[in-house]
Amino acid sequence: MSRSIWWRFFAISMVFALLMSLAYLWLMRETSLSGRGGVQRSVLLFVARIVEDGPIDESMRRLDGYLADSPEVPRQMWVVDATGRVLAARSANAPPLDWLAADRPQQPHEMHRIAGGGLRGPAVGIVRLAGSEPRYLVARFTGLPGRPLLMQQLAAFVIALAGAVFLGLTLITLYLRLRSRQAREVIARLEAGDLRARFVPERLDALGVLMLDFNRMADEIERLVGRLQQAEDARRSLLQELGHDLRTPLTSLRTSIETVSVHGQAMPELEREAFIGIINSELEYFVRLIDDLFFIADIAEPHYRKNSDPLALADILRSEMAAFQAREGLRFRLDAKDAGPVSGDRMLLARVFRNALDNAARHARGQVDIAVAAEGPMVRVAIQDDGPGMGAQAIAAFGQRRHQRLQAGAANPSMSLGLGSVIIRTIVELHGGRWTLESGAAVQGTRLCIWLPAADVPRPASG
Template sequence: MNKNALIKVSLFSITIAVVLSLISLLFMNRIMSIQGARFRDEFLRFYASSIEQKLQKVPADQVSQHKDLLRMDRDFRPPMMGPPPPPLAGMMPPPPPPREGRPPHPPFKGPGGPGSDHRGPRPPHMDMDSWIVNGQGQVLIYKHSPALAQAWEDLPHPTSSKEFVTTENFFRIGNPTIVIRLNTETELYLIIKEPPRPMLGNLIITQAILTSAMIVIALILAIASLFFYMRRKSLEARSVLHRLEEGDLKARFEIHRLDEFGGLMLDFNRMAEEIEKLVGRIHATERTRKQLLQEMGHDLRTPLTSLKTSFETLQIHHDKLSAEKRGELFDVLIREIDYFKDLIEQLMTIASLDEPHFKASTERIDVMNLLTQEVRHRQHSDSKIKWSLEGGTVPPVLGDSHLIQRLIRNGLENAERYAESTVDVRIHESSDSLTIEISDNGQGLDAEALKTFGQRREFRGRKITKNGHFSLGLGSVIMKAITDLHNGTLNIENRLSGNEIQGATLKITLPTSK
């Protein structure tokens, strides 16, 4: 992770932390406000009951003349402050007697004003703006301000006696307006505007600062841990890559846990295994190629020596040789030249099939049609071999038509070369593939030839067939390479009758395209 990315992640994390902290504080404020609203509602119920008792003594048409209905008298005590002492008729209640050993409390001269017997500042809920209005929203009595804090049409209207409705929002931020319907003969409403209050107290602000600080510190520590973890993994990756560059293909990551990085390391190890296998195949192919060239180099000396000897004989003793001898020498030269021609062609074919970029095409090939053409061509030739073809319509094969034709042709040529009198060709279909069977009635193959069929590394020089043709053993290599390119299989086995070999059968299996 570079420096810019780390800065961006840190800023984003801090922003998210602050936002989450603010949201949590808003919900905390809502919870505390709900708890405080319970005490407020109890006080307002008692306050509304006190006003209702006073209104019972005032005629309905004289309510607006009693401005002191909303005043909280000396004997006003909310429920949580305990019951007041019984007042004397026409006199103010005396102060409570001092406790033994303690002087009496001095009279309060604070914001409560003269005549207040409170021992401290009034609580906010005891000094609120309040109004008594009728059903049309007309203000009859007010405290502090003659005008409503909000228009009557914008306020909620309770429908039953002592019903509380408020303009509080979800998070209870701000100073709401409370409307209470009084239990009186005429339709009267008590409207109270809570005084402004801080959204969060000092304790909540302190808690918010601590929460934000802890979240930020935790995020910074997490980012730092992630940074050092990624740095350690980066150094480990460089070490593994350095070992791979030096040729150590066994270099792998040590995986201790399967998290996101563990998954990436596992994928890298799999890729390294595939690279190791690929390099191993390349080395094996190169060793096989070198071995093949060395063996073929030794074997090429024989036909080269034969060609040189034949040419020298013709050059020196041309006039002394009879026509029969000269014909034999020319036959030897023709066979040796054919040998070199076949050798060059087969080597070029193998080289082209070994190219990494070689890909089999996706042409749809009618294998039965190719077999029919090749067998028909051999039936009309001068060969003494009897050919037969069995099979019906089969699905096409996806591949390269030239390579498939070369595969079939090599198989038929090998069978014709070693057959005594007959070659039987059969083709049949399975669920997702087709199989070509080419059987001859020749001498079959020995155990070593069956084992090394299609393997170029087992080339051990040329062999002379029954008609004097030189066999290099490369035809099976070409057939195996073409079959592998088309995801098929190649197999050869001897045909047995009891313990006697009756010939050989070549099986070529290719996947079909339906």
């Protein structure tokens, strides 16, 4: 808390203390004027007993010692008999005329009061004194008794209130300084690169809530920075992979082109066509490789957002199957009777099944079976080929980036780095799904199962 703000708070607090003091002074004055409550009754009974204890004149003089000690003791008092004759007085004025017409007390120490206060003037109290002859103590509450004592009480009240305000502001200042030092330490750690720096709120007050809000903001910043770092790592990895993966096929492509250009005319036609086939194969590999690498890097971007539309998997699968139907000796069979819509991005899911069907087609001997069925909140897609199957090591490496090209299958001599399985895994996880890969004695060939979240499609209202 700065010094100027502290002084502003202190000035406001002092004004409040002054207003409270004025209210206290007004309350004391009104209480003395109106004579309400048990305080005035007790005071008058106390004065009555002093008057009764000895000669009246001497008792009235004894009251002077009490006037300086209590602001409640009335300054104007008269002792009168039943006829209204004044027997003793502490005032040069005559008794108030209201008391003669008032209902007088009948029993000793019984008190009657004539209401006053405000614009009606001071209240008047009447107490019957003990004795055989009726005598009365008449007192007028002027509202101005004990001025020195009242001023002392007022000054003490102001000082106590001002001290409490000063102490409170000092404690608040120390507390805020402590929290400010903690805030500077946390911010300094964040500036130094420690994104895990957080506040430790000790209580859920206003500052504690602000600390929790700051911690949530820091969590979001850490998450975003983490995704940016992942994106940067993906870019760096992309460049490294491009340099590593292009070197071997470029060498093969260069060798084939040089061979054809130098010895093409002397080559037999079949040998020349074989070299041209190698060139076309390597060029196709380049196109697939660059496309896959840039696609993987793109979906890893922090700003990447997928659509979440209800999609019919059967339509997507039929569309992707059409590209493989033309292959000679390969048959596709689709069973999607019990399939419901899924929630996802059509372009991404089409890419998933294109890669999955391509893998199955490259390993299959003659048939690929696709089954789609609902399983609770998910939709399961099973793609199974009738090929020779996969080994345990190949199954464990599915979805992982390989650093060496492998031949896709015995029937298909194309080369692969496994980027298709990486794309399948990334897109399925992006949609909140999961996958499994089975091969061996229990499964003829290889079966890839993919689970995707079912779409929440509102049912039509029943008539």
